[in-house]
Amino acid sequence: MKHLLGLKNVSATEIQEILDEAFRMKREVLEGSKKDNCLSGKSVITLFFENSTRTRLSFELASKYLGATAANIAASGSSVAKGETLIDTAKTIDQMAADAIIIRHSSSGAPHLIAEYTNASIINAGDGMNEHPTQALLDMMTMQEKKGSLKGLRVAIVGDVKHSRVARSNIYGLKAMGADVVLAGPSTLMPAELERLGVPAYYDVEKAIQGADVVMGLRIQLERQKKGLFPSVREYHKYFGVNEARMQLAAPDAILMHPGPVNRGVELSADIIDGDRSVIGEQVTNGVCVRMAVLNLLAGNKK
Amino acid sequence: MRLLIKNGRVVDPQNGIDEIQDLLIDGGVVQSVGKNLDAADAEIIDATGKIVAPGLVDLHVHFREPGLEYKEDIETGSRAAAKGGVTTVVCMPNTSPVIDNAPLVQYVMNRGKEVGLINVLTCGCISKEQKSGELAEIGELKAAGAVGISDDGRPVLSSSLMRKALEYAKMFEIPVLSHCEDLELVDGGSMNEGYMSTYLGLRGIPKAAESVAVTRDILIAEEVDGRLHICHVSTKNAIEAIRAAKKRGVKLTAETAPHYFSLTDKACDGFNTNAKMNPPLRDEEDVKAVIEGLMDGTLDAIATDHAPHHRDEKELEFDLASNGIVGLETSLGLGVTYLVKTGKLTMSQLIEKMSVNPAKIINFDRGSLAVGKVADVVIFDPDKEYQVCVDTFASKGKNSPYDGFNLYGQVETTITAGKIVYQRNEK
Ligand SMILES: [Zn+2]
Numbered sequence: 001m002k003h004l005l006g007l008k009n010v011s012a013t014e015i016q017e018i019l020d021e022a023f024r025m026k027r028e029v030l031e032g033s034k035k036d037n038c039l040s041g042k043s044v045i046t047l048f049f050e051n052s053t054r055t056r057l058s059f060e061l062a063s064k065y066l067g068a069t070a071a072n073i074a075a076s077g078s079s080v081a082k083g084e085t086l087i088d089t090a091k092t093i094d095q096m097a098a099d100a101i102i103i104r105h106s107s108s109g110a111p112h113l114i115a116e117y118t119n120a121s122i123i124n125a126g127d128g129m130n131e132h133p134t135q136a137l138l139d140m141m142t143m144q145e146k147k148g149s150l151k152g153l154r155v156a157i158v159g160d161v162k163h164s165r166v167a168r169s170n171i172y173g174l175k176a177m178g179a180d181v182v183l184a185g186p187s188t189l190m191p192a193e194l195e196r197l198g199v200p201a202y203y204d205v206e207k208a209i210q211g212a213d214v215v216m217g218l219r220i221q222l223e224r225q226k227k228g229l230f231p232s233v234r235e236y237h238k239y240f241g242v243n244e245a246r247m248q249l250a251a252p253d254a255i256l257m258h259p260g261p262v263n264r265g266v267e268l269s270a271d272i273i274d275g276d277r278s279v280i281g282e283q284v285t286n287g288v289c290v291r292m293a294v295l296n297l298l299a300g301n302k303k
Numbered sequence: 304m305r306l307l308i309k310n311g312r313v314v315d316p317q318n319g320i321d322e323i324q325d326l327l328i329d330g331g332v333v334q335s336v337g338k339n340l341d342a343a344d345a346e347i348i349d350a351t352g353k354i355v356a357p358g359l360v361d362l363h364v365h366f367r368e369p370g371l372e373y374k375e376d377i378e379t380g381s382r383a384a385a386k387g388g389v390t391t392v393v394c395m396p397n398t399s400p401v402i403d404n405a406p407l408v409q410y411v412m413n414r415g416k417e418v419g420l421i422n423v424l425t426c427g428c429i430s431k432e433q434k435s436g437e438l439a440e441i442g443e444l445k446a447a448g449a450v451g452i453s454d455d456g457r458p459v460l461s462s463s464l465m466r467k468a469l470e471y472a473k474m475f476e477i478p479v480l481s482h483c484e485d486l487e488l489v490d491g492g493s494m495n496e497g498y499m500s501t502y503l504g505l506r507g508i509p510k511a512a513e514s515v516a517v518t519r520d521i522l523i524a525e526e527v528d529g530r531l532h533i534c535h536v537s538t539k540n541a542i543e544a545i546r547a548a549k550k551r552g553v554k555l556t557a558e559t560a561p562h563y564f565s566l567t568d569k570a571c572d573g574f575n576t577n578a579k580m581n582p583p584l585r586d587e588e589d590v591k592a593v594i595e596g597l598m599d600g601t602l603d604a605i606a607t608d609h610a611p612h613h614r615d616e617k618e619l620e621f622d623l624a625s626n627g628i629v630g631l632e633t634s635l636g637l638g639v640t641y642l643v644k645t646g647k648l649t650m651s652q653l654i655e656k657m658s659v660n661p662a663k664i665i666n667f668d669r670g671s672l673a674v675g676k677v678a679d680v681v682i683f684d685p686d687k688e689y690q691v692c693v694d695t696f697a698s699k700g701k702n703s704p705y706d707g708f709n710l711y712g713q714v715e716t717t718i719t720a721g722k723i724v725y726q727r728n729e730k
Contacts, residue, residue: 008502087618107620108504109574128622130504168504191501 003115003122004294006131007172015140015173021293022141022286029065030289038300040067042099047089048125049075049105054260054284055125055135059102062291066300068099090114100299103127108165121298129163135259136169138290140177142283143214146255151178156208156250158242159218159267160189161201166259167218171199184208185218185240188229205240212250216257217242217267233266243269247277255279305329306721307342311350311682315357316651317659317671326355328678331721335674350682353715356654357670358390358421358679359635360661362480362558363455363534363606365627366392366423368414369407370399375611375699377411380631381420383609383698385725387631388681388714391422391662391669392609396433397456403428403439405447412448420724422679424667426453426480429468435460438471445475450665453480455534458516460486465520469529478530478556478664483516483541484582493622495568495583503571505621508583514540521548524555532664533557535608537582539592546601556664557596558604561630561637562704564593570704576617576624578704580610594647597656604661605653607634611700629700632691637705639685639712650685682716689713 001014028034044063046056056072063070073093086105093101100121103111108128115122126132144150155174161167161183174181175198183194183201194201202208209215220236230236247256256268256277264270272278306328313324313336325340326333366380375383377394384392394411396402402411408427415423427444431437433454441452452472459465459481472479489512494500496507517533521544524531536542536559545557567586570578578584596602610627617624638657642648648656662670669679691708693701717725 085615085618086620105620107622109621112574113618113620128504129506165504192496192507193498193501196498197501 001298004133004298005111005115005122005124007133007136007169007176008131010173010176012176012178015137015176018137018290018293018297019141019144021297022137022289025292026286026289029292030285037067038296039063040301042068042299043097044068044070044100044102044295044299045093045098046070046072046102046125047075047093048072050126052104052126055104058287059125059291062288062295065288066292066296068295086110086114087117090118094118094120100295123294123298126165128165129168130165131169132165133169134287134290134294135166136173137294138283138287139170139216139257140173141286141290142257142279145282145286146279147213150174153179153214154212155179155181155214155216156184156212157181157216157218158184158205158208158240160220160224161185161194161218162189162191163221163224164218170216171197175199182208182212186230186236189224205242206246206249209242209246209249212254214255214257215242215247215250217262219259219261220263220267222263237266241267241269242272244272247272257283260284304721305342305345306348306718307340307345308348308350308355308680308682311353311355313355313672314650314654315672316655317357318673320672321651326672326680328680328718328721331678333672333674333676333678336672348682348716352684352686353682354650354685355680355682357658357672358681358717358719359388359657360391360667360669361389361606361609361631361634362393362604362661362664364392364394364609364631365397365611366394367398367611369410373613377414377423378418379697379699381415381418381423383629383631383696385420385717385719386697386714387633388635388683388717389421389631390679390681390717390719391424391667393450393665394423394425395453395455396426396428401428401433402426403431403433405440405443408444408447408449421719424448424450424665426451426455428452429454429459429479430464433457435464438464438467441472441477442475445477449477450667451478451480451532453482453534455480455482458482458484458486462519462523466523466527469524469531470527473527473529476530478532480532480534481520482534483513483520485512485515488512488515493579494571495585497568497586499568499571503574510538510540510585510589513538513582514544517541518544521545521553521555525551525553528554531555535560535563535582535606536596536602537563537585537589537593539589542592542596542601546596549601556603557601558606558661559593559597559602560606560608561634562628564590564597565637565641566704574621575704576619576621577628577702579621579624579626580608580628581626594642597642598647603656604664605634605638605656606661607631611698612702614701617702627702629696629698629703632696632698633703633705633710635681635683635714636691636710636712640710643685644711678718678721680718681714683712683714685712687711687713
C-alpha cells in the first residue's frame, strides 16, 4: 500500500494488517515504552486546510513517537490561501523530500488529486464528506479491542450521515470486516440512495440501536440547523440523541463511541458520555496507535 | 470553384433523400443532386462508403471571445467545429464582457467572418449584464444579427423577468434559449445527486433543480404564447414536462447534449473533473429518457454545450473545478455510435437533430441540400471505428471525458459555402 486515501477499496486483509500493527504499537511503544525508530530520518508533513487540533496532534505525536521529523503547514495562513493551487502546494512539499503528507481538506477527493502529483505517501486525514480512514480504523481497533472480533458485530451509527466522512469510512471498513452496520438519522441528513451501499437506514433511532453491540454517535455541525436541515437542537436531541434509556435497548455489554468533539446534550446526553459504556477516551489513545501503524506501513524504514 | 462529390450516400432529410447520389456544388451553392453527375472542370471528392449530409448546426457553444481567449477563441473554436463537421454554431453570450449589446454581437459575427471557416452566429443576453434585473436591448440585438437570446451559464432568476423576456422577444420573432436551473435547489452541489454523489462524498444537485426551472419556463411561455427553447435537457422529469407541453400545443423546442445520452454520473468516479458539467451527468434512467425523448421528437436538437476550459481550471479539487466539456469534435461520433449504431435513430433522424431542426429553431436557412441552397456539407465515415484523442483536438480545450473512446462517424471533409474548410489527413 502506497497511500491511504480511504477504505472504499481496501480489503479485509489489509485492514487487519493495519489493526494488528496498531495493537503492536500500543503494546510496545505506547504502553511498553519500547523505542521504535521505524520512521527515523523520515519527514512527515501535516497539511491541514481545515482546523482540527486533535487529529493533527494525533498524527504529529504518532510521527514523533516513531522518530520522524514532523512539520505542520496550516494551510489557511500560508501561500495556499493566496492563489496557489493544491497541486502546486503538494508539489512544493514533495520537492522538499517529504516521505508522507497527511492532508485534511474540505473538498472530497483532494488527497486523491495530490496523490497523482507527488512521490510521498498520502494519508487522508479527512476530505470533505468523503472519507476519514484513520478515524474508522481507530474505531475498528477500539471495537476489536472491546469485542474481540468485528465479524458479525452489530454497529449502529447515529446522526448526520449525509455530511459524515467518518460514517462513510466506517461503513466501508466495517462491511469489509464482516460487521453489520445500521444507520439512523433525520431524513434531511441521510445521503441519496444510501441503501445501495448495502446498509439499512432508519429514521427511528431506537430501531437502529435495538440489540446493537456498538452505538456510535456522529458529530453534528450546529450550522446545519441554520441551513434548515433540522428545526432545532432540542428537537434533534429528542428524536436522535442517544441517552441512557436508548442505550438500554442495545446489547447488555454494548459500547458507546463518538469521533469527538461531542456536542454534549445534543448527539449524546451528558450522563452516558461519562458513563461506563463510553469508550470515547480509548478511541483517542487508539487514534495515535492506528496512525503510528499506518505511517509505519506506508513510509516506515522496514517497509 | 466547382466541387463534385461522387458516390456518397446523400442523407438529406429535409428533402426526403437517403440514397447513393452525386452532389455538384458551384458558386457556393448546391447546383445539382443526382446519379452519375459529371462536371468537366470540377474538383472531385470520392465519397464512396461515406455519408454526405448538410453541415451540422450546433445551437450551443462557448467560444469565449471576447475576454476569455485563454480558454478558446473564435478561430480555434471555428477550427474545432470544422473538424467536427459543424458548419454553423450559435455562441453563448456569457463572455467577458457579456454580449448584451449590439456592437458586441457584430464583433462576434465579424470575427467569425474574418476567420472564415464556418458560420459563427451568436445569442445576445436576455438581461443586461446577465443579472436578471432589466431586459437587454433585444430589438437591437436581433437587428445586429443575434439569432436568439439567452443568459446561458446562469438561469434567469426572476420569473417575472422571464415572462417579460418571452413577451418582448415575441415582437422580434427571436427565440428565448433558457438555461433552466433552480440555484436554490442546486445549493452548492457539484454533481448529480444519487448513489454516486453519496459514494464520492460530493454534494449532489437534485434533478428537480432542472425540472422545476423547465416547468416554470414552460408555464410562462404557454401563458404569453412566447417562443421558448430549452437548453441542454438532462433529466427524465424535464423531458416529461416538455412532452406534455408540446402535446398541449406550447410553442416549445428543446435540445440535449451528446453527454446526456452517452454517459452517466459514474464517469465522475475517481473525482474526474472532465466529467463535471452543468447540468451534471445523470443516471441510467435519465439517459434512457433522453434517448426516448430524441426518438419521439420531444427533444428536437442535439447541441454540444461546447465549453472549453484551461487545464488549470480542471486540475483542481472536484468541487472547485469549472463546469463543462468540449464537444464539437466528438458530437457526430457520439451521435452515430450511441444513437444510430444502436438502432435508436436512423441516420436521417440523426441529421435532423444535428442540422435540420437546429437550423429551423434559429430560423437560419441551412440544413438542406436542395438545389440553390448554400452548400454547407459534411462527409463522414459511418462504419470505420476511430479512437478519440484529445491531444489532436483543434480546440484549445482538452477537457473531454471521451479521451480514448472508440467511436464511429469520423468526419472526412467539411465544406462551408462550397469551400473545403476541413479535410482529414490520412496517416
Ligand atoms: Zn447552460
